[in-house]
Amino acid sequence: xxxxxxxxxxxxxxxxxxxxxxxxxxxxxxxxxxxxxxxxxxxxxxxxxxxxxxxxxxxxxxxxxxxxxxxxxxxxxxxxxxxxxxxxxxxxxxxxxxxxxxxxxxxxxxxxxxxxxxxxxxxxxxxxxxxxxxxxxxxxxxxxxxxxxxxxxxxxxxxxxxxxxxxxxxxxxxxxxxxxxxxxxxxxxxxxxxxxxxxxxxxxxxxxxxxxxxxxxxxxxxxxxxxxxxxxxxxxxxxxxxxxxxxxxxxxxxxxxxxxxxxxxxxxxxxxxxxxxxxxxxxxxxxxxxxxxxxxxxxxxxxxxxxxxxxxxx
Amino acid sequence: xxxxxxxxxxxxxxxxxxxxxxxxxxxxxxxxxxxxxxxxxxxxxxxxxxxxxxxxxxxxxxxxxxxxxxxxxxxxxxxxxxxxxxxxxxxxxxxxxxxxxxxxxxxxxxxxxxxxxxxxxxxxxxxxxxxxxxxxxxxxxxxxxxxxxxxxxxxxxxxxxxxxxxxxxxxxxxxxxxxxxxxxxxxxxxxxxxxxxxxxxxxxxxxxxxxxxxxxxxxxxxxxxxxxxxx
Numbered sequence: 001x002x003x004x005x006x007x008x009x010x011x012x013x014x015x016x017x018x019x020x021x022x023x024x025x026x027x028x029x030x031x032x033x034x035x036x037x038x039x040x041x042x043x044x045x046x047x048x049x050x051x052x053x054x055x056x057x058x059x060x061x062x063x064x065x066x067x068x069x070x071x072x073x074x075x076x077x078x079x080x081x082x083x084x085x086x087x088x089x090x091x092x093x094x095x096x097x098x099x100x101x102x103x104x105x106x107x108x109x110x111x112x113x114x115x116x117x118x119x120x121x122x123x124x125x126x127x128x129x130x131x132x133x134x135x136x137x138x139x140x141x142x143x144x145x146x147x148x149x150x151x152x153x154x155x156x157x158x159x160x161x162x163x164x165x166x167x168x169x170x171x172x173x174x175x176x177x178x179x180x181x182x183x184x185x186x187x188x189x190x191x192x193x194x195x196x197x198x199x200x201x202x203x204x205x206x207x208x209x210x211x212x213x214x215x216x217x218x219x220x221x222x223x224x225x226x227x228x229x230x231x232x233x234x235x236x237x238x239x240x241x242x243x244x245x246x247x248x249x250x251x252x253x254x255x256x257x258x259x260x261x262x263x264x265x266x267x268x269x270x271x272x273x274x275x276x277x278x279x280x281x282x283x284x285x286x287x288x289x290x291x292x293x294x295x296x297x298x299x300x301x302x303x304x305x306x307x308x309x310x311x312x313x314x
Numbered sequence: 315x316x317x318x319x320x321x322x323x324x325x326x327x328x329x330x331x332x333x334x335x336x337x338x339x340x341x342x343x344x345x346x347x348x349x350x351x352x353x354x355x356x357x358x359x360x361x362x363x364x365x366x367x368x369x370x371x372x373x374x375x376x377x378x379x380x381x382x383x384x385x386x387x388x389x390x391x392x393x394x395x396x397x398x399x400x401x402x403x404x405x406x407x408x409x410x411x412x413x414x415x416x417x418x419x420x421x422x423x424x425x426x427x428x429x430x431x432x433x434x435x436x437x438x439x440x441x442x443x444x445x446x447x448x449x450x451x452x453x454x455x456x457x458x459x460x461x462x463x464x465x466x467x468x469x470x471x472x473x474x475x476x477x478x479x480x481x482x483x484x485x486x487x488x489x490x491x492x493x494x495x496x497x498x499x500x501x502x503x504x505x506x507x508x509x510x511x512x513x514x515x516x517x518x519x520x521x522x523x524x525x526x527x528x529x530x531x532x533x534x535x536x537x538x539x540x541x542x543x544x545x
């Protein structure tokens with residue numbers, strides 16, 4: 001079987017398994033998995049930039065928040081329907097990533113990390129400053145009537161799960177397609193050796209900017225969907241913690257693998273969920289587990305699968 | 315083919331090259347010789363567009379390429395294989411070549427021609443570049459540069475650290491590229507290797523191009539060689 005066929009089977013099987021779980025999971029885990037799929041979509045967006053292009057950003061919460069507020073503000077203040085509001089969230093993320101990317105990519109390495117962090121803090125403070133519109137820390141709560149998309153009530157647990165699955169599946173297939181396209185291969189070439197890619201005739205800046213926009217827009221799609229599916233847009237989603245989380249998920253799941261962000265988000269979510277049931281010091285347990293994983297599987301779960309099982313894992 | 319007209323450049327405030335002029339003709343192997351720090355690699359980088367010119371001009375077939383950024387220099391037909399190969403280790407041999415081929419939209423025929431030069435790579439197509447031997451990595455770096463069908467090839471110590479059979483294989487390809495009309499600028503430290511393949515030699519000293527010799531005339535002229543390479 002070719003690598004392409006194997007990749008289609010593996011990722012298709014994941015989507016099929018998630019669909020099957022919709023019918024068998026108890027309500028609690030059903031709700032958790034819906035949340036994990038949306039967060040994994042955010043991590044997949046992050047992975048396009050960090051895992052495939054090798055650009056370490058600490059400001060991705062700005063794109064997640066841009067999608068979230070780009071969706072929630074028109075719904076709350078202009079009475080927009082969820083469909084156009086979702087598109088507005090996507091557009092906000094794409095525009096912000098284009099502007100922030102064009103400026104931040106003038107720097108490299110640690111400076112890029114700092115600049116993205118500063119941009120994200122600026123977005124976070126903007127959300128707090130315009131409290132009249134955003135409700136600052138309290139955030140915007142979307143009413144049930146505002147969350148009906150094409151006749152589907154997204155506040156219903158079943159519909160929410162399937163909507164999250166559709167978002168996750170579309171972004172998974174899109175990621176897979178993108179990294180197997182020439183564009184994706186050039187991104188990997190840039191990650192592996194930027195100077196060589198440039199000397200072969202590739203416009204490195206344009207490719208990196210394309211990666212920032214693709215990554216930012218996918219993160220914004222996750223942010224918009226999160227707000228719509230769970231009925232809330234809050235300033236905490238623009239905070240630095242939400243910039244660190246996707247990095248953590250991607251590192252644990254396997255940077256530069258399409259399936260890694262999902263594995264990382266799922267693992268972290270349930271690690272916190274389970275340990276917090278035993279002790280209030282659950283973050284200490286989480287820390288120990290993370291250190292162990294870093295020691296014994298430094299490439300993350302997906303990276304280990306690639307190393308031990310299938311070297312062609314995309 | 316490739317003409318350097320009094321180029322000067324350096325790193326930060328430190329000037330390395332001072333008004334270097336030389337010409338590399340089509341179907342010629344032109345070798346740069348000089349002690350460490352003479353400016354050999356810096357000359358290569360300046361041609362490849364990796365260092366901005368402080369003065370002077372670089373022309374390829376009469377067209378000015380000096381002010382172009384590196385990715386545009388690559389598209390004009392200048393292939394650069396730096397010291398240390400710099401492969402994309404995570405990509406397979408096939409993918410490394412594919413990314414090379416995509417630059418100019420080259421097709422299967424170019425790939426086959428390149429692989430004919432390096433039959434050993436055919437057996438390693440699905441293997442990740444970082445798992446190849448040093449000689450195979452050099453073959454891949456050279457093959458990838460040839461995928462863009464360069465008019466000019468800049469080779470910085472291509473046989474450094476390789477076993478004799480690999481050195482012979484790489485040298486054979488360089489000679490065949492010359493036969494195909496490619497202009498080759500070569501940095502090589504071993505004088506015997508230089509005299510075996512080069513057509514002309516330019517000596518660099520302290521960032522200046524001092525003398526250019528026909529390689530055939532240089533054989534046996536130990537006093538010239540010692541003047542620029544002796545310690």
